[in-house]
Amino acid sequence: MNWLSEWGLDLAQTFSRCFIEDDRYKLLLKGIGVTVEISLLSVILGLIIGFVIAICSLSNNKFLNAIGKVYTDVIRGTPSVTQLMIIYFVVFATVNLPKWIIASIAFGINSGAYVSEIIRAGILSIDKGQTEAGRSLGLNASQTMFNIVVPQAVKNIFPALCNEFITLIKETAIVGYVGLVDIQKAGDFIKSNTFEAFMPLIMTAVIYFVMIKILTIALDRFEKWLRKSEKR
Amino acid sequence: MIKVNDLHKSFEDVEVLKGITEEIDEGEVVVIIGPSGSGKSTFLRCLNLLEKPEKGEIYIDGEMINAPKVDVNRIRQKMGMVFQHFNLFPHLTVRENITLAPVKLKKMSKEEADAKADELLKMVDLVEKADSYPSQLSGGQKQRIAIARSLAMEPEIMLFDEPTSALDPEMVGEVLDVMKNLAKSGMTMVVVTHEMGFAKEVGTRLLFIDEGKVLEQGNPKDVFANPKEERTKVFFSKVL
Numbered sequence: 001m002n003w004l005s006e007w008g009l010d011l012a013q014t015f016s017r018c019f020i021e022d023d024r025y026k027l028l029l030k031g032i033g034v035t036v037e038i039s040l041l042s043v044i045l046g047l048i049i050g051f052v053i054a055i056c057s058l059s060n061n062k063f064l065n066a067i068g069k070v071y072t073d074v075i076r077g078t079p080s081v082t083q084l085m086i087i088y089f090v091v092f093a094t095v096n097l098p099k100w101i102i103a104s105i106a107f108g109i110n111s112g113a114y115v116s117e118i119i120r121a122g123i124l125s126i127d128k129g130q131t132e133a134g135r136s137l138g139l140n141a142s143q144t145m146f147n148i149v150v151p152q153a154v155k156n157i158f159p160a161l162c163n164e165f166i167t168l169i170k171e172t173a174i175v176g177y178v179g180l181v182d183i184q185k186a187g188d189f190i191k192s193n194t195f196e197a198f199m200p201l202i203m204t205a206v207i208y209f210v211m212i213k214i215l216t217i218a219l220d221r222f223e224k225w226l227r228k229s230e231k232r
Numbered sequence: 233m234i235k236v237n238d239l240h241k242s243f244e245d246v247e248v249l250k251g252i253t254e255e256i257d258e259g260e261v262v263v264i265i266g267p268s269g270s271g272k273s274t275f276l277r278c279l280n281l282l283e284k285p286e287k288g289e290i291y292i293d294g295e296m297i298n299a300p301k302v303d304v305n306r307i308r309q310k311m312g313m314v315f316q317h318f319n320l321f322p323h324l325t326v327r328e329n330i331t332l333a334p335v336k337l338k339k340m341s342k343e344e345a346d347a348k349a350d351e352l353l354k355m356v357d358l359v360e361k362a363d364s365y366p367s368q369l370s371g372g373q374k375q376r377i378a379i380a381r382s383l384a385m386e387p388e389i390m391l392f393d394e395p396t397s398a399l400d401p402e403m404v405g406e407v408l409d410v411m412k413n414l415a416k417s418g419m420t421m422v423v424v425t426h427e428m429g430f431a432k433e434v435g436t437r438l439l440f441i442d443e444g445k446v447l448e449q450g451n452p453k454d455v456f457a458n459p460k461e462e463r464t465k466v467f468f469s470k471v472l
Contacts, residue, residue, distance in 0.1 A: 151323045229365045
């Protein structure tokens with residue numbers, strides 16, 4: 001059993017060299033902060049943009065329809081790395097904003113296209129009779145939308161939205177391209193400083209996994225709460 | 233109270249209403265019958281502009297409501313509508329279904345609306361369901377709640393679009409009872425229905441609509457006893 005304890009010792013040494021020496025764990029902690037910041041802001045922006053684009057696509061106005069169509073076409077038809085770099089190095093090249101905010105805007109714009117399709121499908125899934133009932137009571141179009149249609153649509157599209165959020169969080173691992181140090185980039189730094197590949201990369205994966213697992217549990221709870229009106 | 237002049241409505245290239253001119257007075261209970269596809273529901277839905285007619289005028293209390301720039305939402309607050317498929321809001325409790333519109337439209341405070349909801353629930357005999365969700369109710373209960381929800385806005389006119397057609401037979405009676413009481417209280421009602429018994433008992437006037445026109449009308453008992461038009465006779469021979 002000697003080899004086992006040797007292997008264990010070796011692992012512990014590598015671990016210490018990768019994360020304890022030179023306080024490298026701090027790099028990862030900062031990385032987590034950056035990933036969380038960017039994820040939060042881009043999810044919010046994605047939801048707002050997605051809702052606006054969905055309303056455009058659903059409106060009776062041909063011009064707004066066209067905007068919605070072009071937006072989703074362009075965003076879905078180009079890689080997110082390319083979009084991120086265009087936003088960062090071209091669109092916001094001369095604007096003095098913190099890097100992470102610019103990156104979040106890029107991810108929000110990207111996510112908005114996918115979210116808009118989810119929201120559009122959700123709104124279309126609500127029976128027309130619901131809108132008619134609201135309107136016949138005298139509520140106007142937006143009162144009907146926000147009090148009657150959207151709350152029901154949210155329930156239907158919640159799983160799809162969660163999927164999109166999770167994809168988005170993992171997508172942020174490309175922010176290293178514009179010089180931000182998130183979890184992925186922090187792991188990458190440790191890899192090049194220590195010449196160890198296994199430990200930092202596995203750690204990067206574990207951190208993402210744990211973050212998303214926690215989020216999934218929270219979202220599942222929230223969905224149960226949303227569905228409380230379905231009890232019989 | 234309601235005045236309709238030469239109303240036309242088409243869907244795509246199918247003309248559903250081919251010129252209806254009609255007047256409905258306060259306190260009348262007008263029952264509309266006719267074969268399916270005759271335009272009776274479309275006519276009813278034009279009255280609160282859920283369908284926009286292409287031609288003709290609709291006046292409510294003397295105001296032309298399908299004129300441009302008229303605030304449709306304000307007009308609709310005067311008219312309650314009850315649908316074949318109830319259309320209760322499934323994400324809200326029974327009480328919230330009833331209070332949503334009066335509170336959002338600033339017609340009542342939350343407390344006033346709750347009190348009004350209790351009163352209406354008593355009227356439709358469903359007080360114990362106030363905190364239930366629609367999915368927990370039977371069809372007949374849902375439709376009674378839908379009627380209560382419309383009444384919460386204190387409308388002058390109630391429109392019923394085949395209110396009992398989606399119900400199991402044993403639940404039809406409880407909904408008709410609520411409607412009868414409403415009629416007795418003097419509410420102006422326009423009812424599209426296949427319930428000939430209700431038409432005979434409660435209706436003050438019957439309109440027989442066929443192919444987008446009012447073919448025959450009169451006191452329900454007279455029309456049932458002596459239909460004048462051949463088409464009406466054929467229809468009655470099938471349904472009575």
